[in-house]
Amino acid sequence: MTTPVIELRDVSRRYDEGPPALRDVSLTVHAGEAVAILGPSGSGKSTMLNLIAGLDRPDTGTVTVAGKRVDGLGEAASARFRRAGIGMVFQFFNLLDDLTVTDNVVLPAQLAGMARGEASRRAAELLDTLGIARHARAYPGRLSGGERQRVAVARALMNRPALLLADEPTGALDTASGEDVSALLTELNADGQTIVVVTHDLALARSCTRRTIRLVDGKIAGDVAANPEPTR
Amino acid sequence: MSGLGRVVRSGVGRRRVQTVVIGLATTMAVTASVLGGSLLVASAAPFDNAFAEQKGAHLAAEFDAGRTTSAQLSATASASGVTASAGPFPTVTTTPTADGPGDPAPMSVVGRADPGGPVDAVTLTDGAWADAVDEIVVSADGPFAHYREGSGVGRRFTFPDLPGSPTLTVVGVARSISRTADGWVLPSLITAPTGYQVLYRLATADTAEQVDAGRAAVAALAPEGALSGSQSWLVLKKAADRAVAVFVPFLVAFGLLGLVMSLLVVGNVVAGAVGAGTRRIGILKSLGFTPAQVVWAYVAQALIPAAVGTAIGVVVGNLLTIPVLAETEEVYGTVTSAVSPVVAAVVIAGALGMVAVTALTSALRAGRLRTVDAIAVGRTPRHGRGRWAARLTARLPLPRPVGLGLARPFARPARAMAMGAAVLFGATAVTFAVGLASSLNELQIARDHDNADVRIGVEGNGNAVPSGPGTRLDVDSAAVTAAVEAQPGTRAHYSTTRTRVSVAGVAGTSTIVSFSGDATWDGYEMVAGRWFQAPGEAVAARPFLTATGAEVGDTVTLDDGGKSVTVRIVGDVFEMSSEGMVVLTDEATFAAAPGPMGASHHIAVRPGTDVTAYIGALDTALKPLGTSARPARTDGGSDTIVLINSLTATLTLMLVAVAALGVLNSVVLDTRERVRDIGVHRALGMTPKQTITMVVSSVLVTGVVGAAIGVPAGVALHGAVMPAMEKSAGLGLPASVFAVHDLPELLLMGVAGLLIAIVGALLPATWAARTSTATALRTE
Numbered sequence A: 001m002t003t004p005v006i007e008l009r010d011v012s013r014r015y016d017e018g019p020p021a022l023r024d025v026s027l028t029v030h031a032g033e034a035v036a037i038l039g040p041s042g043s044g045k046s047t048m049l050n051l052i053a054g055l056d057r058p059d060t061g062t063v064t065v066a067g068k069r070v071d072g073l074g075e076a077a078s079a080r081f082r083r084a085g086i087g088m089v090f091q092f093f094n095l096l097d098d099l100t101v102t103d104n105v106v107l108p109a110q111l112a113g114m115a116r117g118e119a120s121r122r123a124a125e126l127l128d129t130l131g132i133a134r135h136a137r138a139y140p141g142r143l144s145g146g147e148r149q150r151v152a153v154a155r156a157l158m159n160r161p162a163l164l165l166a167d168e169p170t171g172a173l174d175t176a177s178g179e180d181v182s183a184l185l186t187e188l189n190a191d192g193q194t195i196v197v198v199t200h201d202l203a204l205a206r207s208c209t210r211r212t213i214r215l216v217d218g219k220i221a222g223d224v225a226a227n228p229e230p231t232r
Numbered sequence B: 001m002s003g004l005g006r007v008v009r010s011g012v013g014r015r016r017v018q019t020v021v022i023g024l025a026t027t028m029a030v031t032a033s034v035l036g037g038s039l040l041v042a043s044a045a046p047f048d049n050a051f052a053e054q055k056g057a058h059l060a061a062e063f064d065a066g067r068t069t070s071a072q073l074s075a076t077a078s079a080s081g082v083t084a085s086a087g088p089f090p091t092v093t094t095t096p097t098a099d100g101p102g103d104p105a106p107m108s109v110v111g112r113a114d115p116g117g118p119v120d121a122v123t124l125t126d127g128a129w130a131d132a133v134d135e136i137v138v139s140a141d142g143p144f145a146h147y148r149e150g151s152g153v154g155r156r157f158t159f160p161d162l163p164g165s166p167t168l169t170v171v172g173v174a175r176s177i178s179r180t181a182d183g184w185v186l187p188s189l190i191t192a193p194t195g196y197q198v199l200y201r202l203a204t205a206d207t208a209e210q211v212d213a214g215r216a217a218v219a220a221l222a223p224e225g226a227l228s229g230s231q232s233w234l235v236l237k238k239a240a241d242r243a244v245a246v247f248v249p250f251l252v253a254f255g256l257l258g259l260v261m262s263l264l265v266v267g268n269v270v271a272g273a274v275g276a277g278t279r280r281i282g283i284l285k286s287l288g289f290t291p292a293q294v295v296w297a298y299v300a301q302a303l304i305p306a307a308v309g310t311a312i313g314v315v316v317g318n319l320l321t322i323p324v325l326a327e328t329e330e331v332y333g334t335v336t337s338a339v340s341p342v343v344a345a346v347v348i349a350g351a352l353g354m355v356a357v358t359a360l361t362s363a364l365r366a367g368r369l370r371t372v373d374a375i376a377v378g379r380t381p382r383h384g385r386g387r388w389a390a391r392l393t394a395r396l397p398l399p400r401p402v403g404l405g406l407a408r409p410f411a412r413p414a415r416a417m418a419m420g421a422a423v424l425f426g427a428t429a430v431t432f433a434v435g436l437a438s439s440l441n442e443l444q445i446a447r448d449h450d451n452a453d454v455r456i457g458v459e460g461n462g463n464a465v466p467s468g469p470g471t472r473l474d475v476d477s478a479a480v481t482a483a484v485e486a487q488p489g490t491r492a493h494y495s496t497t498r499t500r501v502s503v504a505g506v507a508g509t510s511t512i513v514s515f516s517g518d519a520t521w522d523g524y525e526m527v528a529g530r531w532f533q534a535p536g537e538a539v540a541a542r543p544f545l546t547a548t549g550a551e552v553g554d555t556v557t558l559d560d561g562g563k564s565v566t567v568r569i570v571g572d573v574f575e576m577s578s579e580g581m582v583v584l585t586d587e588a589t590f591a592a593a594p595g596p597m598g599a600s601h602h603i604a605v606r607p608g609t610d611v612t613a614y615i616g617a618l619d620t621a622l623k624p625l626g627t628s629a630r631p632a633r634t635d636g637g638s639d640t641i642v643l644i645n646s647l648t649a650t651l652t653l654m655l656v657a658v659a660a661l662g663v664l665n666s667v668v669l670d671t672r673e674r675v676r677d678i679g680v681h682r683a684l685g686m687t688p689k690q691t692i693t694m695v696v697s698s699v700l701v702t703g704v705v706g707a708a709i710g711v712p713a714g715v716a717l718h719g720a721v722m723p724a725m726e727k728s729a730g731l732g733l734p735a736s737v738f739a740v741h742d743l744p745e746l747l748l749m750g751v752a753g754l755l756i757a758i759v760g761a762l763l764p765a766t767w768a769a770r771t772s773t774a775t776a777l778r779t780e
Helices: A045-053 A075-085 A101-111 A116-129 A145-157 A175-190 A202-208 B003-014 B016-043 B046-053 B070-078 B208-221 B233-245 B248-276 B278-286 B291-332 B341-368 B371-376 B387-395 B400-411 B413-448 B477-486 B542-548 B611-625 B639-673 B675-683 B688-697 B700-729 B743-770 B773-778
Strands: A004-014 A020-030 A034-038 A060-065 A086-089 A163-167 A194-199 A211-216 A219-225 B059-064 B082-094 B107-111 B123-127 B135-139 B156-158 B167-175 B183-185 B195-202 B227-232 B454-456 B490-503 B510-516 B526-529 B537-540 B555-560 B563-573 B582-586 B599-605 B629-631
Touching: A004 A045, A020 A045, A020 A060, A020 A194, A020 A219, A034 A045, A034 A175, A034 A202, A045 A060, A045 A086, A045 A163, A045 A194, A075 A086, A075 B688, A086 A145, A101 A116, A101 A145, A101 B387, A101 B400, A116 A145, A145 A163, A145 A175, A163 A175, A175 A194, A175 A202, A194 A202, B016 B248, B016 B291, B016 B341, B016 B639, B046 B233, B059 B208, B070 B082, B070 B195, B070 B208, B082 B208, B195 B208, B208 B227, B208 B233, B227 B233, B248 B291, B248 B341, B248 B413, B248 B639, B291 B341, B387 B400, B400 B413, B400 B688, B400 B700, B413 B639, B413 B700, B413 B743, B454 B611, B477 B490, B477 B599, B477 B611, B510 B555, B537 B542, B542 B563, B563 B582, B611 B629, B639 B675, B639 B743, B675 B688, B675 B773, B688 B743, B700 B743
Parallel strands: A034 A194, A034 A211, A086 A163, A163 A194, B107 B183, B135 B167, B510 B582, B537 B563
Antiparallel strands: A004 A020, A004 A060, A211 A219, B059 B195, B059 B227, B082 B107, B082 B195, B123 B167, B135 B183, B156 B167, B454 B599, B454 B629, B490 B510, B490 B555, B490 B599, B526 B563, B537 B582, B555 B563
16 A cells, blocks of 8 residues: 555534534545545535645644645645645636736746746646647637646646645536546546545546545545546 | 615625725825815915904004003094904013023013903913913013923013012913014003003905004094004014915925825725626626616715715814814914814815715726626636736746736736825825925024034024023123134134114115124025125125015115115025024124124034033133123024924825825725635645735835836925925025935935835735635635
């Protein structure tokens, strides 16, 4: 068994006076895994993703990502951790519209202090790998949904993160673009990238992950290995 | 509650940042406007206003007590053209001695039971009116008030010439706009009056002829020859207008700056706040709200916090304005009770009107949008604007947060311009204020020309009298000169003697100052021409030149009791003594006998000389001559200049605060609008410090541009106001008063402008850095 990339131990999180968003959840994800977190709206999927990304803190329990406890990090340390160890892909891409594709992609590296030239070379590599090199100087607004999500993936991979978190990555895409992104994630995982996808799309979960965790009312209701040989 | 009411209530209550920003901006703008407006009102004919308020006397008549009685004078109240009168009040002029180092100057004392009345309602500025025979109230504008650090209340004066040589205690300080007395006592104290004072208001008194006609009518009803003297209000008005004229341009400049900035900030904030709600407007329209309902909802949402802000602003503005107006009144020599209600009313109406119109304009624009477009606004980023700047800054060798921030103003140019205008006004105000303060300091230096270390005799400006008990006026000046020159440590020395002379064609007398020795080292500054060098040459102050119609190069004949001397004016010197009616020349040109004020000696000691020890040694030599030396630089600064500096500081702080608030408002709106982008940055690993850097950087370009324009604008404003002050005061000011800005100082002013922008951005930057990333990402 490889090193754990994510370890959640007895994690609970409650917002205000509402019911707990997560209750005593424990979970381990190893390097190279592709895991789908499934569940209906309000089941705690986004809360779990936020805790793993260091965007939120649990009320109880511990969260360790890539060997680092992230549940007690301050804002600055959390940002540095995210910069170095996590790549995030969002449902609505969250690309910065006033920056070109290249400038969007190099941003995490530049925030980390990487020289512009070196960052540009890495971005060009990624854009080429992801098949969107021709759009390097374009603005996101001119791209299709699938292309935008590829740009978002390239940006997420810029700092070679140990973990790629994707929050409903096909939620805003048409079927063809969704399949395109799904294939991309599968390819990345095949190359060794650890991926956690939060989705309510069972088809996406089946196509690009090999393990499915089902959340219901803040608890893990199922954790099953599936598609041991993912379709390429 | 109707649907519209609910929308308004939720808009005000739930959109707290916007509500607070509108309220805060209105508060500051109204505060600044009340202050600015009050200054403008106070600066508009302050003498006329105070004269009307205090029912000043158009004619103050003095009657000889030996030729009339109080009862006879009562009849003059019915003279033709007289609409009201006060008096007769018994008067006496006597020279009191003070209970300490004092000024043995003559005091015009009037017996007056109460300060009010139909004419010349005297206003107490400190203490109370005299109600016992051992009490006196002194004039705030005379030499007997403002004793040391206090107003003079509690000081005691002995009147050796009055029956019983009474000692009176000062119980109050009061101001008469008609300057009718140096001191007021109970009438019963003046048992042997030398005269009676009667004060008249006339139906028409706009010209000297009309006042003369009133005087003639009064004189006709009094016993023949009883009218021994009179004073027209026009003379006082002329003097007062001239005195305040120096300060009116600068107060008007500050007042206008405050008003313009306030309008700018409120307009910017309300337009931005309503514009930021465009998407909500779209949603309301999609729910069935008519465009008119939506527009009124948004106007109301802006007006509610604006009304609260206005109410607070009026109160704060009044509280702040009262002390500022008190200082202004000291400058103007007037008394006004408080902020004009008209100013408050105009400001309230103006502020709410401005908010309503701006909100209406922005809401109408939003209301006209198609519903689908309105909904899309805010969720779909605007394309195109400022991309070139984003591309450029991405390639600059700067930390990425700085680059991202620098590009921001180009994405929202209108907002950036509004923010830049706030910085511009702030930088203008700071530059203008610093320039003005420097000019006033230069003015004081030039006025005091006090490079001397030691003085003997009267004060240098000639307006004061010998100080210190035992000072004799008949000191042998030549002996003093010999003692000074024999004293080790003396580097330079000169003496002056002042004499009253008359000049053909000029009413009243002028002063000629005769110099013995070289005085050029003592800081006399020339406005034009040069210092006198040869016998027959003289320099004169601008008021003298204006009064005589002479120019540099002309000759003027001075008459000293039958002895005429003609001098050639070779320079226009900055000299404010004797109200500028002064000619300076060498004693070889005009060798006058020491006048009643005696000669004064001005000494500079050699470098390294201990002034105290020098004075001690010199006093030993001077003692047999009946005089003594004292340090020359113990005089305090001019009260007026201190007041102006204090006013300048208050007004500048106010304007800078408004400017910083303008920036803060713009950055708050911008940060709110970009909260999702900020969330993305944070999710990608931007630290709180980098977030602050990015937001603060977003105001740097605007701040630099605002400062780059504001600083020269401040210099230009200073360049316009100073000559206006010079012209309205009828003075000639030396070049040092105008040329007060140098490059390092201007660069500092530019930095100050930039600081206004940075300080204004810090709060929203911190707020952005603290915003939860997860929340920001969910925000639409």
